[in-house]
Amino acid sequence: VSTIKKGIIDIEAFGDDTDSFLWAMMAALLAAALWLNLATMAKAPVSTTHSIVGGVMGAGIAAAGFNIVDWGTMGKIASSWVISPVIGGIIAAGFLFAIKKTIIYRDDKVNASYKWVPVYVALMSWAFVAYLVLKGLKKVWPQLVTGFNDVMFFTVEVTKKPTFGVALLLGAIVAVFVYFWIKKRIAFRMHTLQNDRASVNVLFTVPLIFAAALLSFAHGANDVANAIGPLAAINDAIMTGGISAKADIPVWVMAVGALGIAIGLALYGPRLIRTVGSEITELDQMRAFSIAMAAAITVIIASQLGLPVSSTHIAIGGIFGVGFLREWLDSSDTLEHEIKQEKAEIKDEKKFLSALRTELEALEDKADKTDQDYDRITALYRSIDDEEEAIKEAKKTLKQDQKNLYVKRDVIKKILTAWVITVPSSAVMAACIFYMIKGFML
Numbered sequence: 214v215s216t217i218k219k220g221i222i223d224i225e226a227f228g229d230d231t232d233s234f235l236w237a238m239m240a241a242l243l244a245a246a247l248w249l250n251l252a253t254m255a256k257a258p259v260s261t262t263h264s265i266v267g268g269v270m271g272a273g274i275a276a277a278g279f280n281i282v283d284w285g286t287m288g289k290i291a292s293s294w295v296i297s298p299v300i301g302g303i304i305a306a307g308f309l310f311a312i313k314k315t316i317i318y319r320d321d322k323v324n325a326s327y328k329w330v331p332v333y334v335a336l337m338s339w340a341f342v343a344y345l346v347l348k349g350l351k352k353v354w355p356q357l358v359t360g361f362n363d364v365m366f367f368t369v370e371v372t373k374k375p376t377f378g379v380a381l382l383l384g385a386i387v388a389v390f391v392y393f394w395i396k397k398r399i400a401f402r403m404h405t406l407q408n409d410r411a412s413v414n415v416l417f418t419v420p421l422i423f424a425a426a427l428l429s430f431a432h433g434a435n436d437v438a439n440a441i442g443p444l445a446a447i448n449d450a451i452m453t454g455g456i457s458a459k460a461d462i463p464v465w466v467m468a469v470g471a472l473g474i475a476i477g478l479a480l481y482g483p484r485l486i487r488t489v490g491s492e493i494t495e496l497d498q499m500r501a502f503s504i505a506m507a508a509a510i511t512v513i514i515a516s517q518l519g520l521p522v523s524s525t526h527i528a529i530g531g532i533f534g535v536g537f538l539r540e541w542l543d544s545s546d547t548l549e550h551e552i553k554q555e556k557a558e559i560k561d562e563k564k565f566l567s568a569l570r571t572e573l574e575a576l577e578d579k580a581d582k583t584d585q586d587y588d589r590i591t592a593l594y595r596s597i598d599d600e601e602e603a604i605k606e607a608k609k610t611l612k613q614d615q616k617n618l619y620v621k622r623d624v625i626k627k628i629l630t631a632w633v634i635t636v637p638s639s640a641v642m643a644a645c646i647f648y649m650i651k652g653f654m655l
Contacts, residue, residue: 221266222273226281235450236650237276237643238443241268244643245440248635253481256488257631260523261440264639266290269443271640275647287636294632297522298530300514305507305531306538308333312499313542316413323406326413327399334420335392337506341427342384344509346375347516377517395420417498424505428524437470444469489529493628494536494620504531529628536620559607566600569593 227234245261245268252259266287273281312333319325350357351374362368399416406412445462490496496504508527515522573593576586 221269221283221286222277222281223283226273226277231450231454232654233276233651235447236647236654237269237272238446238450240272240275240643240647240650241265242443242447243646244268244271244639245443247642248639250481252631252635253477253485255627255631256484257628258485258489258525258529259631259635260525262523262525263290263632263635265440265442267636267639268643270636271643272647274640275644290636293522293526296515297511297526298533300511300522301504301507301527301530302534302537304510304534305503306534308503308506309500309535309538310542312503317410317499322408322410322413323403326406326416327396327403330399330413330416331392331395333502333506334395334417335388337420337424337502337509338391339381339384339388340506340509340513341424342387343380343513345427345430346380346383347377348512351375380513414498417502421498421502421505424502424509428505428508437467437474440473441466441470488624489532493529493532493624494539496532496535500535503535504528507531507534526632533620533625540620555607555610559604562600562604562607566597566604569597569600573597 224234227237242265245264248264248267249259249261252264270282270287312329315329316322316325346354354375355371355373358369358371362371406416441462445466448463448466494500508524508531511522511527512524573590576582576590576593579586582590
C-alpha cells in the first residue's frame, strides 16, 4: 500500500471512504488478472507490474478523479516501454558479439572456451548475485543480516535494504569461486570436446539453468509482490477498518501469490515459453545466456540510475537484440531488400489483375459483342487465371523469405502493441469493474 500511496495514486484522496478504497483495489486486482490472462492467451509477454499499475490507476481515477494519480510516476512508467527493451537489447547483443569474437570465430574453439567461458560464467555469477541481493532479497534483508550477525564473530551494520556496494561485494566473492570451479570442469572435459559450435554451446547449459532459476526467483519475488499488493491492501482495510499507509502482508496472501504463479506457469507457461523461446527468434544456449546476462545487468544499472524498467520488457528486448545481431552479422540486408521488392511486385500484380477484371466486366456488359470482343473475353479469363496463380506463388515466396529473417516482424508488432496498450487497457477494465462493483454494492 505504501508503494501505491507514494507512486501511482494518493490514498489520502479516499479520506475515510474505506468502501471505495476496497472496491478500487478489488477492481485493480481483477482488471490486472483479466488483462494478463487475455495477453497470455494471445501469446503476448506483457509486464505484470504494468498491468497492476494500470489497474490501480484506472480504479483510482474512477473512484476519486484524475487528480489522485501521480502523473510524473506514470510518465516514468511509460518511458520504461522504451528504456527497458532498448538497454536489454544492446547489452544482450554486446555479450553475444563478445562470445562470438572470443570463442566462435577462433580457429581453436576448445582452448578459447577454456580461457573465456569461465570469465563469462563468473561475470554472470557476479551480476546475478548482485541482482538477487538488490531485487530479490530487499524485503528480508534486515532479518538476513541480523541472523548473520548472530552466528558470526563479527557484526555487519543492519540496513533497511542492501546497498549497491554490498551487492557487488557478495557477487564478486561468488564470482571468484565460480571462475575456478568452471575452469576446473572445462579442463576435465577438454579431451572430449569437439572443435565446433555445438561443443561450446554445451558448456553454457548448466550456467544457463542456474541463471534461469535465479532470474525466475528474483522476477517472481518482484512481480508476485506487485500482484498481491492490492490484495494485501484489501485484507488490511477489512481487518483494521481503515486505510493504512503501510499494510501487513499475512502468510496466506503470499501463499495465494505463490500458488497463483505456479498454477499460471503450469497452465499458460508452455504457450509463452514457445513465443519467447522460438517464435521471436531461434535461441540456443549462448544466445539465451546473453539474454539472461542482459536482464540482470540492466536491472542493476537501472536501479542505480533510478530508471524505471520492466524485467519482462528487458528479456524480450534482449531477444530482439540477439536476433537483430544475427541478422546483421549474416548480412541479411540483401534479403530484406528482396522482400521489399517482392511486396512491391505483388502490389503491382494486384493492380494489373484489378484492371483485367474491370475490362472483363465492361466487355461482358456490352450488348452487341463482336468476334474480337469474344476473343478478348477468352484471353482475359486466361490472363486473370494466370495472374491469380502468379500472385499466389509470389505470396508463397514472400512468406518463405520472411521466415528466413532471424526476427519475426509480425511477432514484434504484436508484442509492441500489447506493451503500449497494457496500462491503458488494464486501467479501462479496472474503471469499468469499479463502477460495476459500486453499482452492485449500493
